Amino acid sequence: MVNIILSANISNPLFADPLLINPDARGSGFDILKNFLLQKDSPCIGSGIKIENNGGSDLFGNPLTGSDLPSVGVHEYIKP
Numbered sequence: 001m002v003n004i005i006l007s008a009n010i011s012n013p014l015f016a017d018p019l020l021i022n023p024d025a026r027g028s029g030f031d032i033l034k035n036f037l038l039q040k041d042s043p044c045i046g047s048g049i050k051i052e053n054n055g056g057s058d059l060f061g062n063p064l065t066g067s068d069l070p071s072v073g074v075h076e077y078i079k080p
Contacts, residue, residue, distance in 0.1 A: 016043045018073065033059065036074050044072040 019042035025035030038044055048070035057063055062076040071077045 014043055014047050014072070018042055018044045020073075033074050038071060038073050038075070038077045040077075040079075042071075042073075042077065045077045046071060048072045 019039040020035070021037045021039060022035035025032060046069045050066065050069065054064050054070075058074070058076040060075045062078050064070055064076055
């Protein structure tokens with residue numbers, strides 16, 4: 001199954017499987033969100049748009065740099 005994503009970049013939309021860790025996960029609470037993190041080959045990495053005054057970090061506390069395009073999803077992918 002392919003998930004369809006419309007990237008934040010309207011002039012260059014992204015239609016692809018986002019390669020989430022466990023997209024079929026069910027549950028509630030903050031910990032369930034860890035299932036929706038991006039895998040290292042996700043096309044969502046670096047496909048977002050820059051937002052001024054973005055708070056400096058994502059939902060998990062990962063830094064959002066002003067120099068790189070952010071990832072689309074619940075977190076900013078950080079290369080290991």
